[in-house]
Amino acid sequence: MVSWITRTIFISACALLYYEYYVYFTFVYKQTPFSTYVAPLIGIASGLAVVFLDLLYREKIARNFFAIFIGLIVGVFFSEQVINFLERFLLLYSSSPEKSSSLQQNLQQSVIVPMIPIIYLICCYMSVTVMVSAKGYMRFIIPFVSLRDESRPSGGFILDSSVLIDGRVFDLCRSRLIDSKIGIPRFVLAELQTIADSANKLKRMRGRRGLDIVKKLQQLKEIEVEILEDENNSAMPVDERLVRLTASRNAKIVTNDFNLNKVAGIHGIEVVNINDIANAMKLNIIVGESIEVEIVRDGDGANQGVGYLPDGTMIVVEGARGLVGTRLTAVVTNVYQKDAGRIVFAKAETNVS
Numbered sequence: 001m002v003s004w005i006t007r008t009i010f011i012s013a014c015a016l017l018y019y020e021y022y023v024y025f026t027f028v029y030k031q032t033p034f035s036t037y038v039a040p041l042i043g044i045a046s047g048l049a050v051v052f053l054d055l056l057y058r059e060k061i062a063r064n065f066f067a068i069f070i071g072l073i074v075g076v077f078f079s080e081q082v083i084n085f086l087e088r089f090l091l092l093y094s095s096s097p098e099k100s101s102s103l104q105q106n107l108q109q110s111v112i113v114p115m116i117p118i119i120y121l122i123c124c125y126m127s128v129t130v131m132v133s134a135k136g137y138m139r140f141i142i143p144f145v146s147l148r149d150e151s152r153p154s155g156g157f158i159l160d161s162s163v164l165i166d167g168r169v170f171d172l173c174r175s176r177l178i179d180s181k182i183g184i185p186r187f188v189l190a191e192l193q194t195i196a197d198s199a200n201k202l203k204r205m206r207g208r209r210g211l212d213i214v215k216k217l218q219q220l221k222e223i224e225v226e227i228l229e230d231e232n233n234s235a236m237p238v239d240e241r242l243v244r245l246t247a248s249r250n251a252k253i254v255t256n257d258f259n260l261n262k263v264a265g266i267h268g269i270e271v272v273n274i275n276d277i278a279n280a281m282k283l284n285i286i287v288g289e290s291i292e293v294e295i296v297r298d299g300d301g302a303n304q305g306v307g308y309l310p311d312g313t314m315i316v317v318e319g320a321r322g323l324v325g326t327r328l329t330a331v332v333t334n335v336y337q338k339d340a341g342r343i344v345f346a347k348a349e350t351n352v353s
Helices: 002-029 038-056 058-063 065-094 101-133 135-141 161-166 168-174 186-196 201-219 238-248 258-266 274-280
Strands: 157-159 182-185 225-228 252-255 271-273 290-298 304-308 314-318 327-338 341-352
Touching (some): 161 252, 182 201, 186 238, 314 327
Parallel strands (some): 252 271
Antiparallel strands (some): 290 304, 290 327
16 A cells, blocks of 8 residues: 555656646747646656556566666766767857857757757666676676675565464574564465464364464564565465565565475575474484384384384384384384475384383
8 A cells, every 4th residue: 555655656746847847848948849738647657657667577676776776877977978969069060150049049949958858768778778787797897886686585584374374483483593584475464364264173273373373473572573565466376476575575485385385496486494494403313223212003004103203203113013102112224204204114123111
């Protein structure tokens, strides 16, 4: 809402500025090239064109802001030089004895003045194009100045609904493993609200847990949490909106969603997967190592028992069926690592009650 109010003010300012320029032109040169009411319409059209380009190329404009800014400055400088050259050339031509002063005035009004907007447009466009294309080499031209977008994202982290429902991101933030700015899009909150209002009890509990995690994150003093607005892509799917929003803010996505992880990778966006962090923090188990484990239930296979390591890794023990509640020593025979986690297979060595 605020962004559209800003755009409306900008368009109104364009209409007012063009009208003032028209009044100045008619006062100085005593000419009325068109009706007065057309001037603000031209300003409105110009403002709408700028807003349209902003909506269409927002990501590119944001990434190249300083290159565009410097390009505009250079373009304005060269435009002034070209206009001064034309004025001197035409005045020199019209100042010959056989030329009258009225011709000099007519040349200035009919040639130089109409060309001023065109000269500014051409010079600024060429300067911005060259500056954006050569921004990677600016460090060699101007020492200690770099207009190139750095490869490492600096826009913090943006959370999706899956990681909020999971809840482990709160512990990561509380332990300061994630200490950058956290962004939660408003459409993600709406998705959690929809899940929390579901008729399915399990879904309703998951949605409420996600909303509780958002509230806990906002209460943490170690990090800054921002609710992000995104009104431009409301018709798109949630995952696509999340990818576009993350790219526009030069941030990282924090998620547990496998498909979102792949889509973000295709768009060149860095992803932090909570499952990958959890797997990296698990104990390093080597085949042939002896470990102690408590059997909590019988396995699906014959003569198998199932237990869990302190980090939550499931271990399937051969020869442990019927030993529920017993701690025993087992020798690791195999370890399977998957995206969803890790499974350890072992063989019972001794039984200890």
